[in-house]
Amino acid sequence: MAKKLKSAYVCTECGADYPGWSGQCNQCGEWNTIKEVKLGGGKAERERAGYAGSRSAVQLLSEVNLAQAERISTGLAEFDRVLGGGIVTGSVVLIGGAPGAGKSTILLQAIAHIARQLPVLYVSGEESLQQIAERAHRLQLNTAGIKMLAETSVQQICQVLDEEQPQVVIIDSIQVMYTADSDSAPGSVSQVRESASYLTQYAKRSGISFFMVGHVTKDQSLAGPMTLSHIVDAQVVLSSTDDSRFRVLRADKNRFGSVGELGFFAMESSGLKEVKNPSAMFLSRAEKPAPGSVVTVLWEGTRPLLVEIQALVTESQYGNPRRLAVGLDQNRLAMLLAVLSRHGGIFTGNDEIYANVVGGIKVSETSTDLAILVGVVSSLRDRVVPYDAVFFGEVGLNGEIRPVANGHARLNEAAKHGFKKAIIPKSNKPKDGVKNLEIHAVGNIQEALAVLADL
Numbered sequence: 001m002a003k004k005l006k007s008a009y010v011c012t013e014c015g016a017d018y019p020g021w022s023g024q025c026n027q028c029g030e031w032n033t034i035k036e037v038k039l040g041g042g043k044a045e046r047e048r049a050g051y052a053g054s055r056s057a058v059q060l061l062s063e064v065n066l067a068q069a070e071r072i073s074t075g076l077a078e079f080d081r082v083l084g085g086g087i088v089t090g091s092v093v094l095i096g097g098a099p100g101a102g103k104s105t106i107l108l109q110a111i112a113h114i115a116r117q118l119p120v121l122y123v124s125g126e127e128s129l130q131q132i133a134e135r136a137h138r139l140q141l142n143t144a145g146i147k148m149l150a151e152t153s154v155q156q157i158c159q160v161l162d163e164e165q166p167q168v169v170i171i172d173s174i175q176v177m178y179t180a181d182s183d184s185a186p187g188s189v190s191q192v193r194e195s196a197s198y199l200t201q202y203a204k205r206s207g208i209s210f211f212m213v214g215h216v217t218k219d220q221s222l223a224g225p226m227t228l229s230h231i232v233d234a235q236v237v238l239s240s241t242d243d244s245r246f247r248v249l250r251a252d253k254n255r256f257g258s259v260g261e262l263g264f265f266a267m268e269s270s271g272l273k274e275v276k277n278p279s280a281m282f283l284s285r286a287e288k289p290a291p292g293s294v295v296t297v298l299w300e301g302t303r304p305l306l307v308e309i310q311a312l313v314t315e316s317q318y319g320n321p322r323r324l325a326v327g328l329d330q331n332r333l334a335m336l337l338a339v340l341s342r343h344g345g346i347f348t349g350n351d352e353i354y355a356n357v358v359g360g361i362k363v364s365e366t367s368t369d370l371a372i373l374v375g376v377v378s379s380l381r382d383r384v385v386p387y388d389a390v391f392f393g394e395v396g397l398n399g400e401i402r403p404v405a406n407g408h409a410r411l412n413e414a415a416k417h418g419f420k421k422a423i424i425p426k427s428n429k430p431k432d433g434v435k436n437l438e439i440h441a442v443g444n445i446q447e448a449l450a451v452l453a454d455l
Helices: 043-047 077-083 103-114 129-138 154-164 189-206 227-231 278-282 330-344 369-381 407-416 445-454
Strands: 006-011 034-039 092-097 120-124 146-150 168-172 209-214 234-240 246-254 262-268 271-274 293-300 303-315 323-326 351-357 389-391 421-425 438-442
Touching: 034 189, 077 234, 077 246, 077 262, 092 103, 092 189, 092 227, 103 120, 103 129, 103 168, 103 209, 103 271, 120 129, 120 154, 129 146, 146 154, 154 189, 189 209, 189 227, 262 278, 278 303, 293 369, 293 407, 303 369, 303 407, 323 330, 330 351, 330 369, 330 445, 351 369, 369 389, 369 421, 369 445, 407 421, 421 445, 438 445
Parallel strands: 092 209, 092 234, 120 146, 120 168, 168 209, 293 389, 323 351, 389 421, 421 438
Antiparallel strands: 006 034, 234 246, 246 262, 262 271, 293 303, 303 351
């Protein structure tokens, strides 16, 4: 008699395990996300034990080979930047994005370039081979070296890989793949996790690089168990900006490069084209200056990025003023308003305040603090901030303006785009200055407001 498979209950959002079903996950607080998972066992599980599917030898850390493997270029410099310089041999990259974002397009462009020098394989589990061929023809790609396979069984896929020996493989998509080791239906929590684990172990054992396409949920996060993010080496997300022509590729996880790195593309009829100057993309400002509009310099990954922050201050009509932030941390906005009231002498407790980062960029660093406060004061006083002024700096709870990383590179980026004035923290002021840029170094909010009044 076959041994009955054991079950576990796993949260599809955070991956937490439970001995039985519950309506709410105690770890992430989500409701109705705990699903039953059939646990594999026996010979199949023992054969696949370990990081690479087999037992490894014990080594001294001092004897580990530090030679870095040569990376494979995708042919798209922005894509290579997000990956950390190209594709690492034996790596597994999970790429997600909303339907129509361009996941299949960018991967098809990349694999067409790689196929010129290396053997590749495109595995499709959703679209027919004819649909992919039509897309490649529309993009005017050279498809002579691209081998295709329509299959959803990971065991069958690995058998084909043993025969073909490609260097780069695309799995489109991981949600429709299944493994014979799990009795669950394709697309379930256990099937997605087991299929990704099986392919990852094969990649480490064979040295083949994998790209896995992942679906997204309503809130634009990658679908499936969170353990999928821990299995793969890199996780990147392709998303649209407020302007539907542009796409942003962000690295949420990368074992071989910088996390938070951004790549910018423009969607054209011939496919995704790299945007060499992303700052210009986010600085398409209105012809007529308006109060509350301020430019700041972010540091995304390994480069500076100029973006516009807009603030709107209006009298509350209902006695309960709202504070709404889009692209910014709403709690940080509330804290900055408290600092502005305590140390700047500007009270906004009876006003509704809205802050927005133009272009759909999500800001995670604190260098925008000064720009946010300047935008709020500009809108409150109905006074336009000069178009040629740029602001950056972290604001402390005592009203001090604290320095930020890579200040000189931010100033150079602002000067390159024609800005003439920069209001920055004192500690970020360069000794030799920056050509064609008038720098105002401030130490606290009072000094910043005084400089703003003289601009």
